Amino acid sequence: MKKWIRFITFCLIALMLFEWLNLSTSNANQGWRDFYKLPHNNVDVVFMGNSHNFETFQPQVIDDLIPINSFVLGTSGENVVVSYYELQELLKYQKPKVVVLETFALDMSDLLVPELMYEYLDVSPLNINHISLWLNYFQPKEIFNLFPALRLRVDWNSPRKFFGQLSTVFREREARIDPKRGYIANTGVLLPEEYESALRQPMRESGYSLDNNEQYLNKFLELCLENNIQLILSVVPSINISGGQFEYYVPFDYAAYAQKNGLEVIQMDMTGFKTFDYSDPTHVNSIGSLQTSIQMAHSLAGRMSLEVDRSKQAYYESYNITDYEWEINGTKGSFTLIPAEKTAPLEYRFTLREMSTKEELSTSGWQRGNSYVFDFSNVKSEYIEVTIWNTDGDYKIILNFRFPSTNNSK
């Protein structure tokens, strides 16, 4: 009997430690965590979808330009099936006037759901909604995904974040809501040759069926209509979506669907977008998302009969850049960012960092100048992080520039 008591005690200790680890490693979307802190019935517009959504729309910017409260919800690789369950969940707490669904959630086969739904399940409470999503798409071989500690790996090359999370997980959860309200900034900058290569990728469809997507989109629309919510579809900027990059990609005919169901589609105008507005062929970075958010604010203003605050718009537009330049001479480098608006009170902080550990190797500190001269040792494993700040406000943008592939100036 004693042995069994010891055995059970050991198992309980192991389970408690395991749960501690689960809480520490979970990458549950901060947007969802913050969502539950919001006062009820406080949100006017919700942006939903996968990374094409939450790495593109900035509620902080949109809400500053037009008088609304918006929020971004979504998880990585989210398919419209998960969006449907998310909508059911969010309607328990909020009654938005508008839901903007980013269409890439329709372009991925629901075969992805068994692997990717756990990022949402981590954060959603254990209720009927949660269980029915899980049971609908449960696959035995994915059962380990239920536990973040088994699903996610600690980056032992820079374990500080992990140990930080271990130590803070039991502190009282902050009541403060991150001002980004669900937006996740993508700070990478696509290199010119990557941009060219992306343009040349063939458009390849995976051939999977999208029947389930359409079924769940119908249910999504029905839920919106029942709750007097206007559903708008959005198409964010991208260079090229190829089946080679996304194994489960099947383009959904959202235009036909929108026409058939009387829905509006907000197609972002990409004409002004340059290489450096993207972090990869299908995602805009923080500069690109700023431009997209300004566009979205105008689109929503038109549909909701609101006025855009022009002075705030000018503030955000001052962050636009027209180009950037590198000069490499041996182990000495210089980086220059060329702003579109030369008279704006912009300050810059340039930091040379090591790629795998993000260790700061050198920094300029805050300065007015838009150039930085530095010593470096390895073009492949270092990069320049640039933080831009218009001192008329608090908003800051971060961009990470990798060294060019040749040693010439860009």
Next chain:
Amino acid sequence: MQLSTFLFLVFLTIVFLIQQVFPRKARWIWLLVASYLFCVYSDVKFAAVLAGVTLIAYLAGVLIANAKERKGKRVFLLLGMLIAVGTLFSFKYLNFSLNILEDALGILGIAKDYPANQWLLPLGLSFYTFQAISYLLDVYNGVIPPERNIGKFALYLAFFPKLISGPIERASHLLPQITTPNPFNYENFVAALLRIFWGFFKKLVIADRLAVLVGSVFNAPTDYFAPQSIMVVLAFSLQIYIDFSAYCDIAIGAASLLGIDLVENFNLPYLARSVTEFWRRWHISLSNWLRDYIFIPLNFATRRRKAKIWLAVNILIVFLISGIWHGANYTFIIWGLLHGFYQAVEAITQQWRTRLEKRYSIGYKGFLFGALQVVFTFSLVCLAWVFFRAENIHVASSLLKNIVTLRGSLHAIAWDFTQLGLTPADYWILAVALLIFGVFEISSRKGSLFIRSQKWVLPIRWSVYLLLIFAVILFGYFGAFKASDFIYAGF
């Protein structure tokens, strides 16, 4: 279902708990159901093949025993073996044989292209086919009576912990345990759990990391240099041992939880002083099988021929079969023949070497001489491993060329091991894990650490057990419970 997955742990837990409901002598029924569920989970067609081989072997065994004359017994034996081997051949060797035929015809100037068979290799076919053959031979030779209960016989072949990659169990060892599993014993229960987690540690923390290193060079040997190639050959020798022994730890631990003892498959093989000794320590169940069912009969058949060359020929035949059994590729044949060659030379020169050692008082029992023998044997084994791992002869020869020509050894880039797919943190984790592994292996010489550790002071043993479990969770490679396949699962 891979053994080193969370799903397997869940499956094993459910099987264990339900098994407790059954009386001990009826537990085989539940284990049979569980084993077929395990097989069906991979593919229902695999279960059909397993059932087919089981039925044939069962009927052949009964018919052999019932036949009154030797001739009749032999007919049923040969029929049973032919069907079992034929099944294995169809799934595993047909395409390779057709390729050989195409190559041979090509040499004769005849171009021929045979369509490839698209069948997947059924789970564990190589292993349970050998089990079926050993059973039929044992029944034929009167070593054991035939198993008349088809359910128990089916479990003998299908028992899920050993289904994928062995050990290759003898009927005389496993069937009695199926009838009467071991009674529950708390110490064994804990030892079994520890052994399973130790297997997970070896597989997920060490072997899967080494796999990245090995894969980077074996996939493109001409992109690398001598020091990197040497390191990767050493890494593979560790990877295959740790990977396969990890599988065996999980299999043996799982079986032990269910009241069944499986045979050990390894005994510190890299401490062998000769290749002959290596094969007494490596994949013991296979080498015993080859010895008992091929080598001894061959020796018996050639017993009247005194020339040592016949011993060498028999050894080469055995290891040719071993190579072919491991895989349908020229590289496995070369690997097998290399080991056969090593042992043939050892066998032929045994008396001469012993005389030499005694004559010159080389101190062959001394530590230094023993160490040299171990190193030399390890080097020979590593050389053979190059062929075992290489996808084709061209890859193997490129890698060996790198080593033999000391390619690029004078250049700094040749000593850059950071380009082999592992980060600095991975190397540190590997180093510490290998140290722990080494200490464990050495300590195990005094007896099972899984049993001995239960006598340690409580805080220490609990700390060690918790560290083991959480080392797997935190340091397991490739998302921990989404592990890469065991090397021997491909056989």
